Amino acid sequence: MFNEENFHLPLLPIRSAAKLLNISVHTLRMYEKEGLIIPFKKESSHRLYSNSDIERLKCIRSAINESKISIAGIKTIYSMIPCYEIVNCTQTERENCSAFKNHSKPCWNFNHKDNPCQTRDCRSCSVYNNYSECGRIKELIQNIISQN
Ligand code: SF4
Numbered sequence: 779m780f781n782e783e784n785f786h787l788p789l790l791p792i793r794s795a796a797k798l799l800n801i802s803v804h805t806l807r808m809y810e811k812e813g814l815i816i817p818f819k820k821e822s823s824h825r826l827y828s829n830s831d832i833e834r835l836k837c838i839r840s841a842i843n844e845s846k847i848s849i850a851g852i853k854t855i856y857s858m859i860p861c862y863e864i865v866n867c868t869q870t871e872r873e874n875c876s877a878f879k880n881h882s883k884p885c886w887n888f889n890h891k892d893n894p895c896q897t898r899d900c901r902s903c904s905v906y907n908n909y910s911e912c913g914r915i916k917e918l919i920q921n922i923i924s925q926n
Contacts, residue, residue: 786907788818788826795827799835806835812849813887814838814856816901830907856884859915861905867894 796803809815810825815834817825827835841847847855857880862872872878875893877885886900900906909915 784829786828786830788828788831790827790832792817792825792827795832795835798832799839801835801839809835809838809849812853813883814849814852816886816906818901850882853883853887854881855915856909857881859884859905859909859918861885864905864908865894865898865903 790798792803792806796806799806806815810817815831815838817827817831819825838852841852841855842849857877861867862875862878867875867878871893875888875890875895877888877890877895880888884906885895886903886906888895890896890898909918
């Protein structure tokens with residue numbers, strides 16, 4: 779069982795993560811290539827997964843298998859997370875950000891230049907980290923709607 783303290787710690791090698799999720803290593807790599815997940819990479823380039831990553835992957839698997847949402851659909855859902863509100867981008871930063879104008883992939887899929895995300899580490903960013911569970915994305919959108 780995990781707690782808040784170890785939830786984001788990269789602990790599991792790729793084979794263990796795949797086994798826990800009952801999927802192949804190839805599938806896990808494909809999710810990474812598609813930009814759905816950013817595993818922690820050791821200097822040896824071996825990947826490690828946290829419990830937070832496992833929760834994100836469970837959400838992805840459930841969206842694919844139970845809700846029949848495609849990978850492109852999941853990327854669109856992630857693109858709806860209002861990162862610019864969460865990291866407090868100014869109007870000018872929004873205007874210069876490709877992710878702000880795009881609705882087909884998550885902000886962490888972009889090669890950011892000339893905006894604050896250029897130097898941010900997506901894996902430790904609250905946008906990427908705090909919405910690993912499907913319920914959190916829905917909750918976030920509901921909160922934004924109720925504030926307007
Ligand atoms: S640092 Fe990465 S995850 Fe965070 S808002 Fe920027 S692109 Fe998105």
